[in-house]
Amino acid sequence: EVQLVESGGGLVQPGGSLRLSCAASGFTFRSFDMTWVRQAPGKGLEWVALISRSGGGTYYADSVKGRFTISRDNSDNTVYLQMNSLRAEDTAVYYCAKDGSYGRIREDSVFVYYYFMDVWGNGTRVTVSS
Amino acid sequence: EIVLTQSPGTLALSPGERATLSCRASQSFSSSNLAWYQQKPGQSPRLLIYGSSIRATGIPDRFSGSGSGTDFTLSISRLEPEDFAVYYCQQYGSSPPYSFGQGTKLEIK
Numbered sequence: 001e002v003q004l005v006e007s008g009g010g011l012v013q014p015g016g017s018l019r020l021s022c023a024a025s026g027f028t029f030r031s032f033d034m035t036w037v038r039q040a041p042g043k044g045l046e047w048v049a050l051i052s053r054s055g056g057g058t059y060y061a062d063s064v065k066g067r068f069t070i071s072r073d074n075s076d077n078t079v080y081l082q083m084n085s086l087r088a089e090d091t092a093v094y095y096c097a098k099d100g101s102y103g104r105i106r107e108d109s110v111f112v113y114y115y116f117m118d119v120w121g122n123g124t125r126v127t128v129s130s
Numbered sequence: 131e132i133v134l135t136q137s138p139g140t141l142a143l144s145p146g147e148r149a150t151l152s153c154r155a156s157q158s159f160s161s162s163n164l165a166w167y168q169q170k171p172g173q174s175p176r177l178l179i180y181g182s183s184i185r186a187t188g189i190p191d192r193f194s195g196s197g198s199g200t201d202f203t204l205s206i207s208r209l210e211p212e213d214f215a216v217y218y219c220q221q222y223g224s225s226p227p228y229s230f231g232q233g234t235k236l237e238i239k
Contacts, residue, residue, distance in 0.1 A: 059226035115222035116165040116180035
């Protein structure tokens with residue numbers, strides 16, 4: 001069974017740090033990009049960060065750039081989100097998600113690449129408050 | 131950065147009716163780069179549609195997606211009680227960030 005399990009959430013004071021982990025199982029972890037998505041209480045989904053399958057490429061939302069760092073350990077099938085200088089507005093449930101993207105040649109002989117996230121974890125809650 | 135605007139914010143319908151949800155982008159991108167997710171209260175999001183019109187594994191055929199350029203639509207042909215949830219579109223433009231729309235809440239009338 002393909003599974004993602006997040007951990008590391010909790011209560012932290014403004015300005016503090018927290019490291020989230022996402023343990024993957026049931027698939028070849030090193031072959032897929034991974035993403036963190038968050039959801040503030042009562043709000044919508046916010047894309048946070050992405051890391052390429054090798055770990056050589058990392059991308060961030062402007063709201064977290066310079067404060068958050070995404071990383072991965074392909075030998076341990078785990079993706080991390082190091083969160084520093086936390087603010088009240090970082091309070092959210094943080095989900096990790098597996099990239100499911102693939103490419104194929106359509107009937108008209110055009111190569112098309114489809115992008116999406118096909119597996120999500122249950123999330124870990126982060127509360128930033130004094 | 132591409133901004134996605136979903137409408138309506140809330141849609142109230144009865145079981146058996148047809149639902150039409152809209153997702154409009156601030157700039158054009160390939161239809162292969164648009165996905166839809168469903169989220170029920172207390173649950174993680176679930177992939178419904180990718181490539182703007184391809185149903186994910188296990189998704190009933192009452193769900194369909196369409197669109198191109200800047201305008202995309204998710205349709206649910208005959209609403210079942212389990213379909214009442216929040217729906218999000220997401221874009222994968224030329225580069226990150228891969229933003230979501232703000233969501234459409236589909237509620238029982």
